[in-house]
Amino acid sequence: MKRSALIPLPLAGCLLLSGCGVLSGGGGVTLDLVAADYGTDASNSSSIYWNKVARDFEAANPGIKVKVDVVSWDDIDKHVADLIAKGKTPDVVQTGGFADQVAADRLYPVGDVLSMEAQANLLGSFSKAGQVLGSQYGIPFISSSRVFVYNKAIFDKAGITAPPVTWDDLRKDADLIKSKVPGVTPYALPLGPEEAQAESMIWTMSGGGELSDSVGNYTIDSQPNRDTFKWLRTNLVDRGLTYDDPGQTNRKDAFTAFTKGEVAMLNGHPALIKAAAAAGVQYGTAAIPRKSKEVKEVAFGVADWLMAFKANGHRAEIKKFLNFTLAKQNTLAFDEEYNMLPVTQDTLDDMSANASHQDLAQFLQNLPTASFYPYGDPSWDKVSSMIKQQMGKAVKSGGDQVLADLQSTALAEAAKARRTG
Secondary structure, three states: OOOOOOOOOOOOOOOOOOOOOEOOOOOOEEEEEEEEOOOOOHHHOHHHHHHHHHHHHHHHOOOEEEEEEEEOOOOHHHHHHHHHHOOOOOOEEEEOOOHHHHHOOOEOOHHHHOOHHHHHHEOHHHHHHOEEOOEEOOEEEEEEEOEEEEEHHHHHHHOOOOOOOEHHHHHHHHHHHHHHOOOOEEEOOOOOOOOHHHHHHHHHHHOOOOOEOOOOOEOOOOHHHHHHHHHHHHHHHOOOOOOOOHHHOOHHHHHHHHHOOOEEEEEEOHHHHHHHHHOOOOEEEEOOOEOOOOOOOOOEEEEEEEEEEOOOOOHHHHHHHHHHHOOHHHHHHHHHHHOOEOOEHHHHHHHHHOHHHHHHHHHHHHHHHOEOOOOOOOOHHHHHHHHHHHHHHHHOOOHHHHHHHHHHHHHHHHHHHHHHO
16 A cells, blocks of 8 residues: 555644544444544644544444544554454554455445445446455545646637647647747656556556556557557657656646646646646646547546555444445545545545536546556556656656666566565
């Protein structure tokens, strides 16, 4: 498990409302919940949200108490591992991944801890992403997506009347911006170590490729992917239409530059939209440009997950708590507080129909058909880390060898995970 890609500025430590978040109320069973913090400071710590959910749940279920433990993204993986090592395994954990816990045989399958109604309410694309070898263990909690984002004022100055649909459109628009709006980076290509795996997956998908196939086999060094990174090198990098070294450009820096009016185009998530609006940027959103109109439109999703642990034998109580947690009033409250996207159909319907969320329309429509990282592969954490460090070199001379080396290492990691799982 790794820190979430969905939050821009996590808290540095554990912020709890009172002690370890033990709530009052009677009952013979106490559920231990460990959750990641999406807040930026004490005023919007996720402990506020989880303590309210816990109190409301206890009021409706007087035989069960919930102890809330909210931990920073920097610390949560180690914190959970330490608890398990000490024989204090939590009942429910909310964090960025689940495959390693499945490999260790610690989790209930979703069918054991969610009602049929709650399972049916999960978006199908997310339920599939939560599977390991055909069985679902990861319960989606919140999501994000990526869309093409552009600066309308810069487009106007360059005489561009509509966002690009294909890669050729993108290159032509970038050329116009370079010639007519000096001092602006036409397209930001953040392939630096912060989140190169996301930008890489977006571009491979838009080129008709993928990082892994439908059954989880890594396909990093495919011909479509080689063609994609060659196109990026010859059409954007070598032409000076993006940063000189995308491999040293992080998402955070690219987003900050966009909010300052220094970047014309990039792929972004809802937090960028919020920051751009706050900075007064006239922005637009559109579908991610693709190699040609024959390539399927890109719907890329990222999710964070809930897991239900077997160690304490609290299956029935966990099921009640998770069904309660995934009720619309709770999921909608979290999504709106942290500018996240929904994973349940009723919350998606609510947000899609709400005029106050029209800025998220392009993101929301992607969710039902979204493609994801191979979350169910226990090797993904290590492979993702390698992609972060190395993929930026694929847009330089010799990029094919970078893809070949990543593919070889990814296959070795996958084989190792299968042997030890």
